[in-house]
Amino acid sequence: MRRLVLELAAAISLTVAAAVSFVTAAQANGMMVTGAFARASATPAAKAGAVYFTIRNDGDVADKLTAVQTDAAQMAMLHENVEENGVVSMRHLEAITIAPKETVALGPxxxxxxxxxxxxPLKKGERLTLTLTFEKAGTILVDVPVGGVAADGPE
Ligand SMILES: [Cu+2]
Known part of the structure; x- marks a missing residue:
């Protein structure tokens, strides 16, 4: 009887975990993407935007995010902000490497x-799909909600 209860509990928690990850996360081959969001465009004429998310590598080998793509824009690329002499500029990144068991958080x-x-223009409440390509884990589709113009996380 006790064993049955434990198995039932395990089955239920698995179901809950599966339902939650369907809503908030996308994963493949040990690579987990969570907390994705974009900021709404500040003006209707905006031609640029940004998307943020967190990647966790639960696998045993390092992997690289090498490409990003979306139907919402002509081009998507990886950027990092660099500060030099008090001036912040953006630099193109060829890839983001995620070591085993490492979590990398993108953000404003x-x-x-x-x-x-x-x-x-990106409008609050809308969603876009981002395709992430990893060297080893392959392709992960990420559902990205658009938050407010100054959003600091998914809303
Ligand atoms: Cu940028």
Whole structure:
């Protein structure tokens, strides 16, 4: 009886975990992407935007995020913010390496996915899909909600 109860509890928690990860995370081959969000465009004429998320590598080998793509913009690329002599500029990154068991958080004022050539301004409450390509884990589709113009996380 006790064993049955434990098995039931395990089955239920697995179901809950699966349901939660469906909503908040996308994963493949040990690579987990969570907390994705974009900021709404500040003006209707905006042609650029940014997307942020957190990547966790639960696998045993380092992996690299090498490409990003979305239908919402003509181009998506990896950028990092660099400060030199008090001036912040953005630098293109060829890839982001994630060591085994490492978590890399993108965010405003640091590493981000830059969208250029937006096909339409990003509006709060809308969603876009981002395709991430990892060297080893392959392709992960990430559902990205658009938050407010100054959002610091998914809303
Ligand atoms: Cu940028």
């Amino acid at each position: 004022r640091k590493t981000h996915v830059m969208l250029t050539g937006l096909k339409a």
